[in-house]
Amino acid sequence: MSASEIFSKDNSGARAGWSRKDLTGLQHLSREELVLLLDTAAAFKTVGTRHIKKVPALRGKTLVNFFVEPSTRTRVSFELAAERLSADVINMSASGSSLTKGETLKDTALNLQALHADVIVLRHSSAGAAQFLAERLDACVVNAGDGAHEHPTQALLDAFTIRERKGSIEGLHVAIVGDILFSRVARSDIFALTRLGAKVTLVGPSTLVPRDLERLGVHISHDLDSLLPDLDVINLLRIQHERQRKEYFPSLGEYTSFFGLTKARAARLKADCLVMHPGPINRGVEIDSDVADSSRSVILEQVTNGLAVRMAVLYLCNAARSGESA
Amino acid sequence: MSASEIFSKDNSGARAGWSRKDLTGLQHLSREELVLLLDTAAAFKTVGTRHIKKVPALRGKTLVNFFVEPSTRTRVSFELAAERLSADVINMSASGSSLTKGETLKDTALNLQALHADVIVLRHSSAGAAQFLAERLDACVVNAGDGAHEHPTQALLDAFTIRERKGSIEGLHVAIVGDILFSRVARSDIFALTRLGAKVTLVGPSTLVPRDLERLGVHISHDLDSLLPDLDVINLLRIQHERQRKEYFPSLGEYTSFFGLTKARAARLKADCLVMHPGPINRGVEIDSDVADSSRSVILEQVTNGLAVRMAVLYLCNAARSGESA
Amino acid sequence: MSASEIFSKDNSGARAGWSRKDLTGLQHLSREELVLLLDTAAAFKTVGTRHIKKVPALRGKTLVNFFVEPSTRTRVSFELAAERLSADVINMSASGSSLTKGETLKDTALNLQALHADVIVLRHSSAGAAQFLAERLDACVVNAGDGAHEHPTQALLDAFTIRERKGSIEGLHVAIVGDILFSRVARSDIFALTRLGAKVTLVGPSTLVPRDLERLGVHISHDLDSLLPDLDVINLLRIQHERQRKEYFPSLGEYTSFFGLTKARAARLKADCLVMHPGPINRGVEIDSDVADSSRSVILEQVTNGLAVRMAVLYLCNAARSGESA
Numbered sequence: 008m009s010a011s012e013i014f015s016k017d018n019s020g021a022r023a024g025w026s027r028k029d030l031t032g033l034q035h036l037s038r039e040e041l042v043l044l045l046d047t048a049a050a051f052k053t054v055g056t057r058h059i060k061k062v063p064a065l066r067g068k069t070l071v072n073f074f075v076e077p078s079t080r081t082r083v084s085f086e087l088a089a090e091r092l093s094a095d096v097i098n099m100s101a102s103g104s105s106l107t108k109g110e111t112l113k114d115t116a117l118n119l120q121a122l123h124a125d126v127i128v129l130r131h132s133s134a135g136a137a138q139f140l141a142e143r144l145d146a147c148v149v150n151a152g153d154g155a156h157e158h159p160t161q162a163l164l165d166a167f168t169i170r171e172r173k174g175s176i177e178g179l180h181v182a183i184v185g186d187i188l189f190s191r192v193a194r195s196d197i198f199a200l201t202r203l204g205a206k207v208t209l210v211g212p213s214t215l216v217p218r219d220l221e222r223l224g225v226h227i228s229h230d231l232d233s234l235l236p237d238l239d240v241i242n243l244l245r246i247q248h249e250r251q252r253k254e255y256f257p258s259l260g261e262y263t264s265f266f267g268l269t270k271a272r273a274a275r276l277k278a279d280c281l282v283m284h285p286g287p288i289n290r291g292v293e294i295d296s297d298v299a300d301s302s303r304s305v306i307l308e309q310v311t312n313g314l315a316v317r318m319a320v321l322y323l324c325n326a327a328r329s330g331e332s333a
Numbered sequence: 334m335s336a337s338e339i340f341s342k343d344n345s346g347a348r349a350g351w352s353r354k355d356l357t358g359l360q361h362l363s364r365e366e367l368v369l370l371l372d373t374a375a376a377f378k379t380v381g382t383r384h385i386k387k388v389p390a391l392r393g394k395t396l397v398n399f400f401v402e403p404s405t406r407t408r409v410s411f412e413l414a415a416e417r418l419s420a421d422v423i424n425m426s427a428s429g430s431s432l433t434k435g436e437t438l439k440d441t442a443l444n445l446q447a448l449h450a451d452v453i454v455l456r457h458s459s460a461g462a463a464q465f466l467a468e469r470l471d472a473c474v475v476n477a478g479d480g481a482h483e484h485p486t487q488a489l490l491d492a493f494t495i496r497e498r499k500g501s502i503e504g505l506h507v508a509i510v511g512d513i514l515f516s517r518v519a520r521s522d523i524f525a526l527t528r529l530g531a532k533v534t535l536v537g538p539s540t541l542v543p544r545d546l547e548r549l550g551v552h553i554s555h556d557l558d559s560l561l562p563d564l565d566v567i568n569l570l571r572i573q574h575e576r577q578r579k580e581y582f583p584s585l586g587e588y589t590s591f592f593g594l595t596k597a598r599a600a601r602l603k604a605d606c607l608v609m610h611p612g613p614i615n616r617g618v619e620i621d622s623d624v625a626d627s628s629r630s631v632i633l634e635q636v637t638n639g640l641a642v643r644m645a646v647l648y649l650c651n652a653a654r655s656g657e658s659a
Numbered sequence: 660m661s662a663s664e665i666f667s668k669d670n671s672g673a674r675a676g677w678s679r680k681d682l683t684g685l686q687h688l689s690r691e692e693l694v695l696l697l698d699t700a701a702a703f704k705t706v707g708t709r710h711i712k713k714v715p716a717l718r719g720k721t722l723v724n725f726f727v728e729p730s731t732r733t734r735v736s737f738e739l740a741a742e743r744l745s746a747d748v749i750n751m752s753a754s755g756s757s758l759t760k761g762e763t764l765k766d767t768a769l770n771l772q773a774l775h776a777d778v779i780v781l782r783h784s785s786a787g788a789a790q791f792l793a794e795r796l797d798a799c800v801v802n803a804g805d806g807a808h809e810h811p812t813q814a815l816l817d818a819f820t821i822r823e824r825k826g827s828i829e830g831l832h833v834a835i836v837g838d839i840l841f842s843r844v845a846r847s848d849i850f851a852l853t854r855l856g857a858k859v860t861l862v863g864p865s866t867l868v869p870r871d872l873e874r875l876g877v878h879i880s881h882d883l884d885s886l887l888p889d890l891d892v893i894n895l896l897r898i899q900h901e902r903q904r905k906e907y908f909p910s911l912g913e914y915t916s917f918f919g920l921t922k923a924r925a926a927r928l929k930a931d932c933l934v935m936h937p938g939p940i941n942r943g944v945e946i947d948s949d950v951a952d953s954s955r956s957v958i959l960e961q962v963t964n965g966l967a968v969r970m971a972v973l974y975l976c977n978a979a980r981s982g983e984s985a
Contacts, residue, residue, distance in 0.1 A: 058981075059719035060775065067385035069413060080770065083749055087721060087774055090747040095416040097409055110613035118406065118612065121636035122413055123386065286770065287762035310773035329384075393711035395739060421742040423735055436939035444732065444938065447962035448739055449712065655710075 028328040029141035029148040030320050032157035033198040041202055045167050047319035052312065054091060064322050065094035068125040073115075074151070075101040075131045080286065081151050081161075084310075085128045088317035094126070116140045125328075126321060129153070147324040155189045160320055161285055162195030164313040166203060168305050169240055171312070172281055177204035180237055182228075184210040184266055185244030185293060186255075187220060192285050193244060197223050208234060211266055214255045231266050235275040242283040243268055243293045259292055266293070273298045281305050354654035355467035355474040356646050358483035359524040367528055371493050373645035378638065380417060390648050391420035394451040399441075400477070401427040401457045406612065407477050407486075410636070411454045414643035420452070442466045451654075452647060455479070473650040481515045486646055487611055488521030490639040492529060494631050495566055497638070498607055503530035506563055508554075510536040510592055511570030511619060512581075513546060518611050519570060523549050534560060537592055540581045557592050561601040568609040569594055569619045585618055592619070599624045607631050680980035681793035681800040682972050684809035685850040693854055697819050699971035704964065706743060716974050717746035720777040725767075726803070727753040727783045732938065733803050733812075736962075737780045740969035746778070768792045777980070778973060781805070799976040807841045812972055813937055814847030816965040818855060820957050821892055823964070824933055829856035832889055834880075836862040836918055837896030837945060838907075839872060844937050845896060849875050860886060863918055866907045883918050887927040894935040895920055895945045911944055918945070925950045933957050 024043045033041070054060055070089040072082050077100065089096045112131070119127055126147040129137050134156035141148040152158040170176050181200055187193045187209045200207050201224045208226040209216050221227055228234055235241075246262060256262050263269070268282065273295070276282075282294070282304045290296040299306060350369045359367070380386055396415040398408050403426065415422045438457070445453055452473040455463045460482035467474040478484040496502050507526055513519045513535045526533050527550045534552040535542050547553055554560055561567075572588060582588050589595070594608065599621070602608075608620070608630045616622040625632060676695045685693070706712055722741040724734050729752065741748045764783070771779055778799040781789050786808035793800040804810040822828050833852055839845045839861045852859050853876045860878040861868050873879055880886055887893075898914060908914050915921070920934065925947070928934075934946070934956045942948040951958060 057719075060721070061719050067383075067387050069386070069416070071409075079751055083723075083751065083771075084774060086749055087747075090721070095413075097412055099405055099409065111616070114612075114614065114616075117633055118636050119409075121633040122410060122640055123637070286766075288766065290763070290766075307769055307773040310770050311775070314774055393709075393713050395712070395742070397735075421739075423738055425731055425735065437942070440938075440940065440942075443959055444962050445735075447959040448736060448966055449708075449963070 025323045026327050026330075028324050029137070029150075030159050030324055031137040031141050031148065031150045031153075033159045033162055033195050033202075034157065036198070036202070038202050041163075041166070041199060044163055044316070044319055044323065045170060047323060048163070048167050048312070048315040049171070051318040051322070052315035054315075054318070060091050061093055062091065063093045065089065065092035065125075065325055068092075068094045068325060069123065070094045070096050070126040070128065070321070071119050071124045072096060072098045072128050072151075073119070073130070074099070075112075075129070075136075076152070077101075078130055078152065081130065084313045085149075085151060085317055085321075088314050088321055089126075091314075092318055092321055094321070097124075112136060112139065113143060116144055120144050120146050126325060145328075147321075147328050149320055149324060152191055154191065155194070156191050157195045157198075158191040159195050159199075160313065160317050161192045162199040163320070164309055164316045165192075165196055165242065165283060165285075166199045167312045167316055168283065168309050169200075169205075169281065170203075172305060172308075173239065175204075176200060178206070179204075179239040180206045180208065181240040181242060182208045182210050182231075182234055182238050183242045183244065184231060184268075185246060186215045187211055187244070188215050188217060188255075189247075190244050194223075196242065197225055201225065205240075210234065212256050212262070232272065232275075235272055236277065238276060238280050240281045240283060241268065241276065242285075243288075245285060245287065246289060246293050263292055267291075268294045268298050270295050270297055273301070273303070276303070279303075283309060286310065351649045352653050352656075354650050355463070355476075356485050356650055357463040357467050357474065357476045357479075359485045359488055359521050359528075360483065362524070362528070364528050367489075367492070367525060370489055370642070370645055370649065371496060373649060374489070374493050374638070374641040375497075377644040377648070378641035380641075380644070386417050387419055388417065389419045391415065391418035391451075391651055394418075394420045394651060395449065396420045396422050396452040396454065396647070397445050397450045398422060398424045398454050398477075399445070399456070400425070401438075401455070401462075402478070403427075404456055404478065407456065410639045411475075411477060411643055411647075414640050414647055415452075417640070418644055418647055420647070423450075438462060438465065439469060442470055446470050446472050452651060471654075473647075473654050475646055475650065478517055480517065481520070482517050483521045483524075484517040485521050485525075486639065486643050487518045488525045489646070490635055490642045491518075491522055491568065491609060491611075492525045493638045493642055494609065494635050495526075495531075495607065496529075498631060498634075499565065501530075502526060504532070505530075505565040506532045506534065507566040507568060508534045508536050508557075508560055508564050509568045509570065510557060510594075511572060512541045513537055513570070514541045514543060514581075515573075516570050520549075522568065523551055527551065531566075536560065538582050538588070558598065558601075561598055562603065564602060564606050566607045566609060567594065567602065568611075571611060571613065572615060572619050589618055593617075594620045594624050596621050596623055599627070599629070602629070605629075609635060612636065677975045678979050678982075680976050681789070681802075682811050682976055683789040683793050683800065683802045683805075685811045685814055685847050685854075686809065688850070688854070690854050693815075693818070693851060696815055696968070696971055696975065697822060699975060700815070700819050700964070700967040701823070703970040703974070704967035706967075706970070712743050713745055714743065715745045717741065717744035717777075717977055720744075720746045720977060721775065722746045722748050722778040722780065722973070723771050723776045724748060724750045724780050724803075725771070725782070726751070727764075727781070727788075728804070729753075730782050730804065733782065736965045737801075737803060737969055737973075740966050740973055741778075743966075744970055744973055746973070749776075764788060764791065765795060768796055772796050772798050778977060797980075799973075799980050801972055801976065804843055806843065807846070808843050809847045809850075810843040811847050811851075812965065812969050813844050814851040815972070816961055816968045817844075817848055817894065817935060817937075818851045819964045819968055820935065820961050821852075821857075821933065822855075824957060824960075825891065827856075828852060830858070831856075831891040832858045832860065833892040833894060834860045834862050834883075834886055834890050835894045835896065836883060836920075837898060838867045839863055839896070840867050840869060840907075841899075842896050846875075848894065849877055853877065857892075862886065864908050864914070884924065884927075887924055888929065890928060890932050892933045892935060893920065893928065894937075895940075897937060897939065898941060898945050915944055919943075920946045920950050922947050922949055925953070925955070928955070931955075935961060938962065 137150035463476035789802035
């Protein structure tokens with residue numbers, strides 16, 4: 008798809024190859040759909056560098072950022088993506104919503120639809136919440152993270168960043184390191200990267216990286232050091248020490264000593280190995296501060312690319328919805 | 334008024350028949366003013382169904398959503414209404430405002446006016462707060478609920494929904510069921526519906542529906558069952574069990590057994606009786622879940638109509654203000 | 660600079676005489692820079708009185724209001740200023756940000772930059788926070804108050820208000836009364852007003868107005884009464900009794916008896932002495948209620964002027980940044 012197509016105001020029909028009004032996860036997306044998303048994001052990325060950053064694709068449309076779990080980072084990224092598409096944005100948090108008065112999620116969502124919300128971006132603590140809404144609403148529903156299930160736009164921005172830097176994802180060896188068991192980011196990453204042809208190895212203590220995750224078509228390792236020289240990409244997940252229960256690992260210090268990307272470990276990576284992290288980073292825990300700021304680190308590029316990816320998702324889902332209802 | 338008049342950018346003069354810069358309540362509105370509001374809302378309702386939902390009526394104007402009491406639902410509805418009129422919207426909550434530093438409501442409001450706010454939408458726990466501001470500010474003041482006093486846009490959307498469904502309100506029998514004593518919705522509903530010619534019956538336990546409310550020109554009943562076959566509209570108020578004190582009724586279960594709209598009771602309503610609720614609904618308390626989702630229920634239509642009604646209120650008050658200052 | 664220049668969409672080059680992409684304080688600004696800011700604000704002030712209050716100067720630009728300390732008043736003023744320049748605005752508070760997850764201020768800011776934020780307005784409890792970001796980011800950084808260090812836009816609006824009312828600041832005698840020691844407003848006021856030629860006297864109890872502040876080029880007094888007949892401007896700072904520790908003064912009543920602007924004291928001011936206050940005011944503490952509402956009081960004008968001043972700051976810093984990066 009060319010930029011001029013995207014920047015045109017005509018989004019009345021679904022784009023060739025994309026017919027989903029919702030993006031609730033990556034597990035069931037085809038390779039072709041993933042490539043279309045990344046190609047569309049690449050076209051949108053150029054918008055961010057222009058003097059005027061807005062395109063009229065979603066003018067007059069209303070996007071509701073409905074964050075039942077708080078997340079400023081993801082909320083702001085979706086809000087910016089929507090504004091650059093010229094949509095109107097409404098922010099709703101759980102604490103202010105009727106959910107706290109005992110309303111069901113479905114009723115809250117039906118109310119948003121009755122207000123002619125065109126897109127609902129949902130962050131929720133329950134796996135499946137986005138899918139539940141997507142099946143019941145005419146509005147587009149975009150999953151911004153549901154429990155330990157999926158966080159599709161995060162994985163798309165990871166894939167986008169790798170593809171942009173490496174040219175292709177096919178055949179690359181990607182390690183995802185850390186708390187895999189509870190990570191929706193890891194799950195979505197696994198679906199996207201394996202579908203696009205990467206070899207994925209999950210790394211961490213056996214309590215957080217159980218052997219049965221192999222069923223997802225990945226390799227499992229509890230020994231980061233032996234893997235380092237072979238990796239093309241190392242993606243470090245955040246250790247959420249504010250909620251990590253101590254039965255999973257003895258201490259932050261012990262975690263770092265085995266799985267932190269220290270300077271010594273970084274020295275054993277290939278010269279062109281990408282260092283990734285979904286943020287916010289814990290400097291000195293899962294990643295050494297110098298490594299986070301090194302030239303191999305693409306952590307801030309991931310943030311920039313997240314904007315382009317979210318513009319693409321909003322654009323394609325809205326186009327598919329408008330086409331259906333036309 | 335035709336849609337083309339409304340969608341035009343020229344709102345420099347007050348619309349024929351409307352000269353109020355504020356809407357603080359419905360008690361003192363004439364029948365003609367109520368009809369004008371509903372007719373204007375009907376014209377705006379078509380905007381919500383268009384591909385591009387915006388009209389330029391309030392372009393360059395600033396609306397401040399000042400919610401001293403929290404209410405996501407009403408705040409979002411006003412925010413969307415304002416955005417569709419192309420106004421800029423600023424949200425302010427009590428917790429972040431200078432009110433918590435001991436500033437008076439009047440000083441806070443004068444500050445908003447000094448910032449050239451054109452419209453202030455106020456939700457406040459004190460009856461009379463909106464009127465207090467309306468008398469002191471050049472800005473339009475719209476009451477989004479003040480204590481147990483009035484909630485005029487809620488009542489307007491109720492009247493709009495009834496009129497749209499029934500053709501006319503004149504002569505209809507409307508029951509309002511529940512906690513009338515503390516309900517600003519009930520008060521505003523009573524003023525609007527009686528002025529428009531409905532017969533209104535208030536229903537509930539005597540602690541919540543005292544006999545002296547008859548002075549408002551309504552009927553009082555403590556026996557819902559005997560009324561059911563006669564009703565054209567049944568409007569169920571939310572039991573606010575999170576703040577209801579137990580001296581008013583013994584238990585939720587007992588309330589439901591006498592005043593909840595169960596399936597058995599719904600079966601005794603006329604086939605075309607409208608079931609209404611201002612939301613958020615307590616499924617299984619004041620309304621059975623199946624009844625809420627039945628074809629008689631217009632609960633979600635009320636939400637949609639709220640948007641049109643609020644656009645009409647913002648439009649007319651702003652036009653009257655602009656005319657006055659011209 | 661003429662209004663037509665400012666209202667034009669071309670802001671690609673830095674304006675003559677202004678080359679700063681940031682405004683972190685007034686201490687190091689030249690007299691010429693201060694005058695340029697005030698002149699630009701004067702041009703923007705006319706925008707607030709027009710029917711359509713928007714100009715396209717920052718169309719397509721993104722401003723992030725990042726308030727690590729809460730302040731609705733200042734946040735709303737910046738939000739309105741940005742909207743009138745047609746910028747997109749994102750609000751972020753500390754509680755929702757990744758700072759609460761242990762992310763450093765620098766990392767949070769780098770993330771905002773990676774999202775192509777063009778302007779970051781920062782309120783922070785630490786002195787130097789805005790400067791820290793300004794040195795590390797390509798984005799414009801505007802200090803909206805950092806600890807007890809500076810609050811430059813507040814001082815600019817004070818200077819603007821005095822100049823507008825008095826014609827010139829040169830040679831005026833301005834008293835700043837109250838808690839000087841902990842006041843970023845007082846510090847910024849001192850830098851601006853002395854640079855513009857005013858005689859500044861700091862007034863308050865010796866615990867809050869220590870003698871060594873004379874190094875800033877001001878006079879010190881602990882006796883308000885003897886000063887009153889000589890003043891052209893009296894600027895009363897807010898006594899922050901919610902955080903004032905009792906070692907600094909015995910009681911609010913005692914503070915008022917010595918330093919409050921009572922009616923009796925106001926009667927001894929020159930007829931054309933301006934009464935100023937940054938707000939929110941404590942009626943009956945640092946200022947008598949009648950005096951606050953009297954014709955000498957320009958407190959609400961200060962609020963209005965704050966909008967014009969902030970538009971000027973955003974406009975000039977953005978123009979300088981665009982010029983640099985062109």
